[in-house]
Amino acid sequence: MTPAARWAAAIEILDRVAEGQAVEQALTTWGRRARYGGSKDRAAVRDIVFDITRRRRSAAWAGGGETGRALALGALRLDGDDPDQVFTGAQYAPEALSEGERTAGKDITTAPRATRLDLQDWVLGPLDRALGETADAVAEALRHRAPVTLRANLARATRDEVMTALATAGYGVAPVELSATAIRLTDRVRGLQTTAPFEAGLFEMQDAASQAVVDRLGDDLSGLDVLDYCAGGGGKALALAARGARVTAHDADPDRMRDLPVRAARAGVSVAITRAVEGRFDLVLCDAPCSGSGAWRRQPEGKWRLTEARLAELTRIQDDILDTASGLVSEKGRLAYATCSLFRDENEERVAAFLERQDGRWRQSDELRLSPLDGGDGFYLAVLERQR
Ligand SMILES: C[S@@+](CC[C@H](N)C(=O)[O-])C[C@H]1O[C@@H](n2cnc3c(N)ncnc32)[C@H](O)[C@@H]1O
Numbered sequence: 001m002t003p004a005a006r007w008a009a010a011i012e013i014l015d016r017v018a019e020g021q022a023v024e025q026a027l028t029t030w031g032r033r034a035r036y037g038g039s040k041d042r043a044a045v046r047d048i049v050f051d052i053t054r055r056r057r058s059a060a061w062a063g064g065g066e067t068g069r070a071l072a073l074g075a076l077r078l079d080g081d082d083p084d085q086v087f088t089g090a091q092y093a094p095e096a097l098s099e100g101e102r103t104a105g106k107d108i109t110t111a112p113r114a115t116r117l118d119l120q121d122w123v124l125g126p127l128d129r130a131l132g133e134t135a136d137a138v139a140e141a142l143r144h145r146a147p148v149t150l151r152a153n154l155a156r157a158t159r160d161e162v163m164t165a166l167a168t169a170g171y172g173v174a175p176v177e178l179s180a181t182a183i184r185l186t187d188r189v190r191g192l193q194t195t196a197p198f199e200a201g202l203f204e205m206q207d208a209a210s211q212a213v214v215d216r217l218g219d220d221l222s223g224l225d226v227l228d229y230c231a232g233g234g235g236k237a238l239a240l241a242a243r244g245a246r247v248t249a250h251d252a253d254p255d256r257m258r259d260l261p262v263r264a265a266r267a268g269v270s271v272a273i274t275r276a277v278e279g280r281f282d283l284v285l286c287d288a289p290c291s292g293s294g295a296w297r298r299q300p301e302g303k304w305r306l307t308e309a310r311l312a313e314l315t316r317i318q319d320d321i322l323d324t325a326s327g328l329v330s331e332k333g334r335l336a337y338a339t340c341s342l343f344r345d346e347n348e349e350r351v352a353a354f355l356e357r358q359d360g361r362w363r364q365s366d367e368l369r370l371s372p373l374d375g376g377d378g379f380y381l382a383v384l385e386r387q388r
Contacts, residue, residue: 004093010048014068054300064104141372146297151206155242165197179211201266209376214239221245227281234260241269280330290339294378347380
């Protein structure tokens with residue numbers, strides 16, 4: 001496919017999204033039909049669609065509308081690229097721009113703050129409350145693609161050894177300061193899962209902030225019984241097990257853990273999976289369902305879908321999880337509450353509400369708050385212990 005043909009495909013997909021389809025679904029539907037597209041074409045189309053989804057509001061402002069064409073036009077203008085190089089009217093390329101399209105759209109520097117930052121209006125409040133003067137810089141970071149970060153699997157090798165294996169497999173790598181296990185890919189990012197280091201279980205894909213959260217729970221967790229209460233795909237369960245913990249994974253939706261046995265076997269660690277938690281644990285991690293606002297670079301649709309009502313509903317779910325999970329912590333154990341949210345409503349305020357409900361029986365012993373300016377996704381961690 002020519003570069004312009006890739007844009008034409010992205011425009012078609014963005015039109016499906018505007019009709020209400022989820023981005024992944026629209027990409028899959030297109031991919032099934034586009035037999036002519038090779039893997040590089042598919043990846044390029046995907047990148048265009050996600051780059052525009054991250055900047056949907058500013059692209060609509062600059063392009064003068066919400067259609068796929070207007071969004072693509074706006075994104076090209078935002079990047080200072082010549083739209084006529086894309087809207088050529090050649091075979092498979094987007095039709096040439098009409099006079100109306102040429103004059104549509106406005107200068108982004110004249111846009112309101114929420115439009116410039118690619119946020120819904122109401123999100124400015126919670127974001128400002130949480131981040132103060134860094135709010136704009138964080139929102140700006142969320143408008144851009146996230147780096148691809150891996151976790152060196154300490155159960156198999158050191159970070160240096162994993163970096164050497166990746167370099168041998170042809171990948172540019174750099175250590176990430178935020179976590180002692182994190183490795184960033186510096187150039188090539190595709191094809192990782194067919195490499196020898198992956199097959200050998202030397203690494204997992206995991207954002208650096210998720211890794212930093214696990215680091216904070218202790219370098220050596222040998223001998224500890226740990227419950228990952230909201231295990232999902234099991235990224236943190238595997239990281240905890242690699243640090244020597246005896247990990248039990250649980251999730252309200254057990255189907256989300258379906259790949260965990262295969263991943264654990266590849267990583268050379270063991271993770272028990274349970275539907276009904278029994279007993280008490282030295283450490284209970286609640287990586288709670290949340291707005292995902294700290295990870296909007298990776299899941300940009302979430303940025304546009306989140307409503308105030310959903311945020312309120314999430315805080316109720318988070319309260320319930322904290323109450324239930326606290327009952328699973330042994331007498332001298334720790335309760336770790338984490339979210340990939342930037343908002344106080346889901347973070348500090350949930351912990352404060354829990355401590356108040358517990359009326360002095362628990363106290364907070366540690367806290368970590370990360371934003372994309374720290375080198376990974378936005379993340380929050382509070383560690384709680386029983387008062388003694
Ligand atoms: C943020 S995700 C977990 C991500 C995972 N820990 C990881 O590192 O890959 C939150 C998970 O909580 C689960 N969940 C939602 N409500 C829950 C509840 N009441 N109890 C336990 N798990 C719940 C969801 O199914 C989802 O998989």
